[in-house]
Amino acid sequence: MTTVHEPVHELQGSPRTSxxxxxxxxxxxxxxDDRFIQGAGRYLDDVVLxxxxxxxxxxxxxxxxxxxxxxxxxxxxxxxxxAVVTGEMLAGYNLAWMPTLSGDTxxxxxxxxxxxxxxxxxxxxxxxxYLAHDALQLVEVEYEDLPAIxxxxxxxxxxxxxxxxxxxxQTDNVAYTWEAGDRELTDAxxxxxxxxxxxxxxxxxxxxxxxxxxxxxxxxxxxxGQATIYLTSQAPHAxxxxxxxxxxxxxxxxRIITCDIGGGxxxxxxxxxxxxxxxxxxxxxxxxxxxxxxxSENLISTGFARDYHMSGELAFxxxxxxxxxxxxxxxxxxxxxxxxxxxxxxxxxxxICTGSYDIGAAHVTAKxxxxxxxxxxxxxxxxxxxxxASFLVERLMDVAAxxxxxxxADLRAKNFIRKDQFPYLSATGFVYDSGDYHGALDVAKQLxxxxxxxxxxxxxxxxxxxxxxxxxxxxxxxxxLASFTEVVGAGNSKDFDIxxxxxxxxxELRVHPTGKAILKLGVQSxxxxxxxxxxxxxxxxxxxxxxxxxxxxxxxDNTPYGLGTYASRSTPVGGAATAxxxxxxxxxxxxxxxxLLEADPGDLEWEPGRFTVSGTDRSVSIQDIAFAAYxxxxxxxxxxxxxxxxxxxxxxxxxxxxYVVVTEVDPxxxxxxxxxxxxxxxxxxxxxxxxxxxxITGGLAEGFAKANMxxxxxxxxxxxxxxxxxxxxxxxxxxxxxxxxxxxVTPSPHHPIGAKGxxxxxxVGSPAAYVNAVVDALWSHGVxxxxxxxxxxxxxxxxxxxxxxx
Amino acid sequence: MQITVxxxxxxHAHDVEPRTLLVDHLxxxxxxxxxxxxxxxxxxxxxxxxxxxxxxxxxTVFAVQADGRQxxxxxxxxxxxxxxxxxxxxxxxxxxxxxxxxxGMMLVGxxxxxxxxxxxxxxxxxxxxxxxxxxxxxxxxxxxxxxxGATLRGEATTDPAAGDDVxxxxxxxxxxxxxxxxxxxxx
Numbered sequence: 001m002t003t004v005h006e007p008v009h010e011l012q013g014s015p016r017t018s019x020x021x022x023x024x025x026x027x028x029x030x031x032x033d034d035r036f037i038q039g040a041g042r043y044l045d046d047v048v049l050x051x052x053x054x055x056x057x058x059x060x061x062x063x064x065x066x067x068x069x070x071x072x073x074x075x076x077x078x079x080x081x082x083a084v085v086t087g088e089m090l091a092g093y094n095l096a097w098m099p100t101l102s103g104d105t106x107x108x109x110x111x112x113x114x115x116x117x118x119x120x121x122x123x124x125x126x127x128x129x130y131l132a133h134d135a136l137q138l139v140e141v142e143y144e145d146l147p148a149i150x151x152x153x154x155x156x157x158x159x160x161x162x163x164x165x166x167x168x169x170q171t172d173n174v175a176y177t178w179e180a181g182d183r184e185l186t187d188a189x190x191x192x193x194x195x196x197x198x199x200x201x202x203x204x205x206x207x208x209x210x211x212x213x214x215x216x217x218x219x220x221x222x223x224x225g226q227a228t229i230y231l232t233s234q235a236p237h238a239x240x241x242x243x244x245x246x247x248x249x250x251x252x253x254x255r256i257i258t259c260d261i262g263g264g265x266x267x268x269x270x271x272x273x274x275x276x277x278x279x280x281x282x283x284x285x286x287x288x289x290x291x292x293x294x295x296s297e298n299l300i301s302t303g304f305a306r307d308y309h310m311s312g313e314l315a316f317x318x319x320x321x322x323x324x325x326x327x328x329x330x331x332x333x334x335x336x337x338x339x340x341x342x343x344x345x346x347x348x349x350x351x352i353c354t355g356s357y358d359i360g361a362a363h364v365t366a367k368x369x370x371x372x373x374x375x376x377x378x379x380x381x382x383x384x385x386x387x388x389a390s391f392l393v394e395r396l397m398d399v400a401a402x403x404x405x406x407x408x409a410d411l412r413a414k415n416f417i418r419k420d421q422f423p424y425l426s427a428t429g430f431v432y433d434s435g436d437y438h439g440a441l442d443v444a445k446q447l448x449x450x451x452x453x454x455x456x457x458x459x460x461x462x463x464x465x466x467x468x469x470x471x472x473x474x475x476x477x478x479x480x481l482a483s484f485t486e487v488v489g490a491g492n493s494k495d496f497d498i499x500x501x502x503x504x505x506x507x508e509l510r511v512h513p514t515g516k517a518i519l520k521l522g523v524q525s526x527x528x529x530x531x532x533x534x535x536x537x538x539x540x541x542x543x544x545x546x547x548x549x550x551x552x553x554x555x556x557d558n559t560p561y562g563l564g565t566y567a568s569r570s571t572p573v574g575g576a577a578t579a580x581x582x583x584x585x586x587x588x589x590x591x592x593x594x595x596l597l598e599a600d601p602g603d604l605e606w607e608p609g610r611f612t613v614s615g616t617d618r619s620v621s622i623q624d625i626a627f628a629a630y631x632x633x634x635x636x637x638x639x640x641x642x643x644x645x646x647x648x649x650x651x652x653x654x655x656x657x658x659y660v661v662v663t664e665v666d667p668x669x670x671x672x673x674x675x676x677x678x679x680x681x682x683x684x685x686x687x688x689x690x691x692x693x694x695x696i697t698g699g700l701a702e703g704f705a706k707a708n709m710x711x712x713x714x715x716x717x718x719x720x721x722x723x724x725x726x727x728x729x730x731x732x733x734x735x736x737x738x739x740x741x742x743x744x745v746t747p748s749p750h751h752p753i754g755a756k757g758x759x760x761x762x763x764v765g766s767p768a769a770y771v772n773a774v775v776d777a778l779w780s781h782g783v784x785x786x787x788x789x790x791x792x793x794x795x796x797x798x799x800x801x802x803x804x805x806x
Numbered sequence: 807m808q809i810t811v812x813x814x815x816x817x818h819a820h821d822v823e824p825r826t827l828l829v830d831h832l833x834x835x836x837x838x839x840x841x842x843x844x845x846x847x848x849x850x851x852x853x854x855x856x857x858x859x860x861x862x863x864x865x866t867v868f869a870v871q872a873d874g875r876q877x878x879x880x881x882x883x884x885x886x887x888x889x890x891x892x893x894x895x896x897x898x899x900x901x902x903x904x905x906x907x908x909x910g911m912m913l914v915g916x917x918x919x920x921x922x923x924x925x926x927x928x929x930x931x932x933x934x935x936x937x938x939x940x941x942x943x944x945x946x947x948x949x950x951x952x953x954x955g956a957t958l959r960g961e962a963t964t965d966p967a968a969g970d971d972v973x974x975x976x977x978x979x980x981x982x983x984x985x986x987x988x989x990x991x992x993x
Contacts, residue, residue, distance in 0.1 A: 034897070036902055038880065039881045039883075046833075211906040211940050295849075527902075527903035527904025527905065691900065702943075724845065725938070730940070733939075736943060738927075
């Protein structure tokens, strides 16, 4: 049975606003739900336009081959086919290649060779989707096979076949090299260390696999040049700019509309070839063109995540205080470097790898390699590689504890950054805004009954009775911890940009004469509940009932420019913009109130929704003020109650938490079962506690998925294994553990309402806790590491000292 | 092939290709887009509808197989008295986020409750295990289905674990918009 933490108002104070206004701290039921529960959501595939055509994409069956010829004549003659598009045709429009969000290039349709299985080779546009797929079978492509490179280790070997032979100046398969931290300081600390603990691990390739796949309906009017592009996009404004750059279309003629998005998790951040092909086809044909990828296309060709080969070392002094960390990464980028990393940080934010610990010196080296796999490396429910970073340090800390014979909770507590050290400058340059790591760990230990489980473990693993009192049968208990720190809310414009565009975000707020408002945002919900949460921020700041605040996103003609939603940046950046624009309006409202009340603005007191003249009962409501903004203005004041704010965050926010997993491993067959899973999250002030808990349980399920089953792998020829939901296993309600949640509240000192991001914490923090739990159970059997997913045959192999194939 | 399918109580006669999937017939032929497509392998359940009261994945049923039969989609869940209890419970208990799996989850939940009015947590999780959700971690979906069962049994929906003692019952916020009209089926 799932239990949930104590009421949030005991941690962050009772809401300031009434249940009618429903500001911060209220678990308001979601405004967007009425349409979804009645089947009236409108997703990309629900868009139907007059005369709309349907596109299907022919994909490469092989991982690496030269294209000898493409014969489209039979397909072009097939029933219902309007056009067959090839790379050669796109090259005529300079569209055969496109820039990626990481500053690389990517083939839209292959012209010279194919570089991964599933790469786009040709597209058929037809009057019906069934006919388009029929005609794909008639496109004849002759390939001349090339050796496939399926690991980054192979890729960087001298003499390896060059994957990106088309790229000027590219002489090897290295996509990037990068480093962070202070090498000399770190080397010096290692030189004086009493203990060094090391670990090599692979964070495997995974796929965000939102339930709605990616797609577009491109509607280009050949006469006016107006391009209306319906797009499954987490970042519609950035995508519009990219479209303008790729297609050479004037940006004001491009309108991106996102519709409702059926989950994103990073998968809908990149621009995909299908979007560009459909847009080009619509431009040439003069009719709307729809392309919706199948699940297999989604899994084999769009935005995979992770695939980091990591090695790390921690240096400790004689007292088991950690003094330095080293990490090196070899990243499998696939055929194109197409994830969206801030341009300064080639390995994303991996260099936050010192995690929750006070480590004086750290050094990170990173290398990305091109391989014959799909491009990606997207931040899957993750803020730019913080997931991999958190996993490495949390695994290392557990290995260290076991090697030292110290309880992993105690070793963590000993090395945590203390509450009084915030703001804390990390060895790699992050300024952690706030935290109470000991507090979160204490709550987690208490909630899970940590000491009780350790006592049961000592009995059961020594051959005594099992945890439930039944006779011992060889099964072993394991307890795993992860005390993660995240870094979210990119980001201040000094450090953060995507292809040069600074990572601010925006909010535009207009209160209409009747006191009802519309809030327009540059971020983009994919299920996070923005229509509710952001209305609550306005309610908090302006006192308008949240039900009276309509939230609009995802239409680039009608929302202010913003960088979109990923990396848990909506609340830290877009939420801050919302609070700030509401405050801007409140200051104008104060002047209007002074006019209406014939009082000095300085004599007015604000409570949510009302200004009162100090010491009197004379007051005016925000609704009356809004009416006056259009009907009864003081001399010289501009009409309206409206504003826009572009918010450049002064810093990132640093959510954190402590997670505990209790597992029972059966050494006979390598299976393991989660007996309890407790997650204590601290994301600062919780705007809508119900939604926050929902984000956490969702993230926990994906964390469990990665630890337990979810991965995409390849055979030696580069064939993708895991191209359907029958091979790429996603947990159902049956497998998913029954999480229990705890909470602490440590506000962000620089965010206007003290909130931090939360959508990704659980996916970032929890995988290490599962692996730590399984390894904890098996440490006495000589097992010190098992890579994810922790599949039974891997566990069995590790126990028996047998190298098993992945 | 000529088929007649009763969808949400309304009879529809159509000429369809034998290979037309039921999900495509519902979405494209009848304009009922509340049924979603999330995979092509009967794995995800986003396309779940009730065929003669039993949940089926409409991406692996041909439209012709529904000839002469009753189909219920999410658009037909709501009754003359308002939302079906599973719909109300999904909103009340935050059983949805992106909404893409929601139609299928609610229909499976409704079918389960029709058979077993008081399922325990294991029974709910097992019943839902043919449907994938990527957003919620299932916690609140399970909670919503069980709460809907309580409503159907005429019990008060007490939920000690709702976690929102701040303002329990706040879903009835004044000004909740009237329900969106149910799309009228084609022809």
